[in-house]
Amino acid sequence: MRHRLKDVAERAGVSVKTVSNVVNGYEHVRPDTRARVEQAIAELNYRPNLSARNLRKGRTGVIALAVPELDIPYFAELARHVVTAAAAHGWTVLIDQTGGGPEQERKAASGIGDHMIDGLIFSPLALTADDLAGLDGMPMVLLGERVDHGPADHVMIDNVAAAREITAHLIGLGRRRIAAIGSQRTPEGASARLRLAGYAAALAEAGIGYDERLVAPAPAWHRADGAAAVRHLLTTGVRPDAVFCFNDTLALGALRALHEAGLRVPEDVAVAGFDDIEDGRFSIPTLSTVSPDKEGIARLAVDLLATRLAGDAGAPPRELIAPYRLVRRESAPAHS
Amino acid sequence: MRHRLKDVAERAGVSVKTVSNVVNGYEHVRPDTRARVEQAIAELNYRPNLSARNLRKGRTGVIALAVPELDIPYFAELARHVVTAAAAHGWTVLIDQTGGGPEQERKAASGIGDHMIDGLIFSPLALTADDLAGLDGMPMVLLGERVDHGPADHVMIDNVAAAREITAHLIGLGRRRIAAIGSQRTPEGASARLRLAGYAAALAEAGIGYDERLVAPAPAWHRADGAAAVRHLLTTGVRPDAVFCFNDTLALGALRALHEAGLRVPEDVAVAGFDDIEDGRFSIPTLSTVSPDKEGIARLAVDLLATRLAGDAGAPPRELIAPYRLVRRESAPAHS
DNA sequence: AACGTTGGTTACAACGTTGTAGAAACCTGA
DNA sequence: TCAGGTTTCTACAACGTTGTAACCAACGTT
Numbered sequence: 001m002r003h004r005l006k007d008v009a010e011r012a013g014v015s016v017k018t019v020s021n022v023v024n025g026y027e028h029v030r031p032d033t034r035a036r037v038e039q040a041i042a043e044l045n046y047r048p049n050l051s052a053r054n055l056r057k058g059r060t061g062v063i064a065l066a067v068p069e070l071d072i073p074y075f076a077e078l079a080r081h082v083v084t085a086a087a088a089h090g091w092t093v094l095i096d097q098t099g100g101g102p103e104q105e106r107k108a109a110s111g112i113g114d115h116m117i118d119g120l121i122f123s124p125l126a127l128t129a130d131d132l133a134g135l136d137g138m139p140m141v142l143l144g145e146r147v148d149h150g151p152a153d154h155v156m157i158d159n160v161a162a163a164r165e166i167t168a169h170l171i172g173l174g175r176r177r178i179a180a181i182g183s184q185r186t187p188e189g190a191s192a193r194l195r196l197a198g199y200a201a202a203l204a205e206a207g208i209g210y211d212e213r214l215v216a217p218a219p220a221w222h223r224a225d226g227a228a229a230v231r232h233l234l235t236t237g238v239r240p241d242a243v244f245c246f247n248d249t250l251a252l253g254a255l256r257a258l259h260e261a262g263l264r265v266p267e268d269v270a271v272a273g274f275d276d277i278e279d280g281r282f283s284i285p286t287l288s289t290v291s292p293d294k295e296g297i298a299r300l301a302v303d304l305l306a307t308r309l310a311g312d313a314g315a316p317p318r319e320l321i322a323p324y325r326l327v328r329r330e331s332a333p334a335h336s
Numbered sequence: 337m338r339h340r341l342k343d344v345a346e347r348a349g350v351s352v353k354t355v356s357n358v359v360n361g362y363e364h365v366r367p368d369t370r371a372r373v374e375q376a377i378a379e380l381n382y383r384p385n386l387s388a389r390n391l392r393k394g395r396t397g398v399i400a401l402a403v404p405e406l407d408i409p410y411f412a413e414l415a416r417h418v419v420t421a422a423a424a425h426g427w428t429v430l431i432d433q434t435g436g437g438p439e440q441e442r443k444a445a446s447g448i449g450d451h452m453i454d455g456l457i458f459s460p461l462a463l464t465a466d467d468l469a470g471l472d473g474m475p476m477v478l479l480g481e482r483v484d485h486g487p488a489d490h491v492m493i494d495n496v497a498a499a500r501e502i503t504a505h506l507i508g509l510g511r512r513r514i515a516a517i518g519s520q521r522t523p524e525g526a527s528a529r530l531r532l533a534g535y536a537a538a539l540a541e542a543g544i545g546y547d548e549r550l551v552a553p554a555p556a557w558h559r560a561d562g563a564a565a566v567r568h569l570l571t572t573g574v575r576p577d578a579v580f581c582f583n584d585t586l587a588l589g590a591l592r593a594l595h596e597a598g599l600r601v602p603e604d605v606a607v608a609g610f611d612d613i614e615d616g617r618f619s620i621p622t623l624s625t626v627s628p629d630k631e632g633i634a635r636l637a638v639d640l641l642a643t644r645l646a647g648d649a650g651a652p653p654r655e656l657i658a659p660y661r662l663v664r665r666e667s668a669p670a671h672s
Numbered sequence: 673a674a675c676g677t678t679g680g681t682t683a684c685a686a687c688g689t690t691g692t693a694g695a696a697a698c699c700t701g702a
Numbered sequence: 703t704c705a706g707g708t709t710t711c712t713a714c715a716a717c718g719t720t721g722t723a724a725c726c727a728a729c730g731t732t
Contacts, residue, residue: 051387056717076406076409079407351682365680387718388687391689392686394687
């Protein structure tokens with residue numbers, strides 16, 4: 001039931017190559033020949049075999065997007081934008097879920113598709129520059145905020161500035177005992193380090209002392225971790241009047257734990273997040289957050305990959321900074 | 337920098353086919369030959385060209401998962417499970433975002449990959465049995481609850497029973513004016529129809545009259561639609577004492593709108609959802625919901641596809657019912 | 673000593689497509 | 703009419719892999 005160029009050619013009474021030419025929109029084909037071929041194609045419901053085409057052309061038309069977890073809203077939203085941006089280039093996106101572990105990420109980075117994909121957009125948590133160096137030649141764009149400058153293109157936002165800005169917003173509400181949730185000491189915690197730096201910078205600017213006890217680690221950045229961190233903070237006796245969570249899911253967990261503790265948000269404790277995921281627009285209370293331009297990030301990444309594929313593979317790695325903006329909602333409103 | 341079997345063969349001093357045999361784990365290769373080949377493979381960092389292999393074997397090792405939207409939590413969670421289940425079969429999953437429109441879905445169903453994938457797991461909203469009939473021979477498993485029996489395998493849960501059960505739970509809390517949110521009259525609204533039927537059945541069983549005014553349509557099933565539906569309900573003067581939302585995102589929007597209206601949940605209005613997404617475990621209040629066994633659904637779908645690919649392509653379409661369970665949380669607790 | 677069997681390896685063709693080179697047919701203008 | 707070009711089409715080889723068939727050597731059997 002599956003037909004080949006040859007079948008179409010026989011039915012239309014032309015050579016295989018002429019059918020190929022019609023399929024590929026080659027100019028110099030007589031209108032009546034083209035019509036005959038097109039009719040044969042329609043009658044047989046012919047579809048090109050992409051494996052064969054790829055083999056011949058060396059290109060697959062597929063790019064991969066590797067993210068730690070698909071059901072973390074931030075990555076899901078990002079994935080949607082990447083798929084959309086890739087479609088503009090005629091690419092299909094193969095989405096790969098790494099799980100975030102170093103070993104799995106290495107495997108994803110090196111193993112993905114083997115000739116099956118033309119390029120890779122990678123949002124690594126644990127990967128080091130060394131790991132990436134091993135991937136000879138696979139065009140790649142990294143998303144997120146690794147500190148060390150790897151050998152690949154890179155799209156990110158200014159984490160330090162964004163964290164500083166939203167912390168300053170909390171300070172502007174009159175808060176002084178501001179907790180930070182989501183710190184990580186592991187090498188994977190690059191984002192955490194940068195956001196913590198921004199938090200500290202804002203405190204310093206305002207002349208507020210940095211209190212170690214207000215900084216809560218979170219092994220992962222899920223809702224449960226945010227809730228656990230707040231519960232722990234509250235048991236230690238430090239009473240924060242604001243919480244800056246390093247992402248929105250942590251913040252949603254924090255809202256939950258504060259609610260369970262009978263604390264009002266934002267009256268007793270103001271809460272701010274990071275990422276601007278959809279949930280934060282409907283939570284109770286709605287979430288103040290840093291809103292990275294996800295659509296812009298996706299487009300930049302795809303376009304960057306496109307220029308690599310278009311030829312300048314040898315060009316030095318580039319770093320692009322995507323814009324962000326502060327979104328003030330109920331959990332830390334514009335005026336106190 | 338990319339090597340072929342031939343390069344490995346030359347370096348190891350054997351034929352191309354012998355290298356192929358080693359790569360594919362063929363038994364009858366002398367240990368020392370195997371060792372020489374494996375060393376050459378390692379030295380050259382050889383990786384098979386999947387396009388060529390696919391062309392030769394007619395199989396790609398890739399299956400596609402087509403969902404309406406990636407950033408709807410239910411689909412994201414489902415996608416994660418499908419990826420995991422597929423990995424057990426050694427498959428890569430190509431995730432496709434259809435957008436949910438009939439035209440796009442048709443295109444996704446027919447166009448996806450063309451020889452690029454071995455099979456398809458499809459969660460359609462708008463597709464009819466006729467559309468699917470056109471996909472000659474592509475092994476396919478459908479997810480979700482279309483009423484009409486198409487030509488493909490099918491995995492679903494018993495929507496009517498689940499909806500009836502959770503509505504009965506609301507009735508058990510003493511509620512009598514129970515609103516239903518998410519009804520759809522379009523042909524795509526198969527899930528909506530089934531869940532509405534379950535809702536109506538529970539009312540009938542309890543001897544409660546079906547009140548048209550309590551049934552609110554929702555064009556899509558996003559948070560915003562749930563919020564809008566509740567706002568509209570409240571302006572019409574009907575005062576529900578419970579709301580059954582046809583999925584969890586609608587319910588989260590409903591929670592938000594009730595909160596804005598100053599109504600307490602569950603004291604004034606109990607709320608129930610459907611899908612058991614992660615958000616509902618941390619919302620304020622936490623969400624009572626129907627929890628379909630997503631992992632089971634994913635595994636069933638992948639296994640079903642596996643048996644199709646293993647040979648019995650001609651077997652009649654099968655329908656599998658996955659289990660679900662009721663989860664009672666704060667928005668509609670176990671005892672009133 | 674001749675025989676079949678098995679283990680280990682190889683040459684060759686084929687999967688379906690497209691680039692290359694060139695043939696055949698058709699134009700143009702002198 | 704013909705040289706020179708352009709249009710239209712075709713035959714062939716190649717992309718990298720694996721299935722088939724066949725080969726050679728070593729073995730045990732008759």
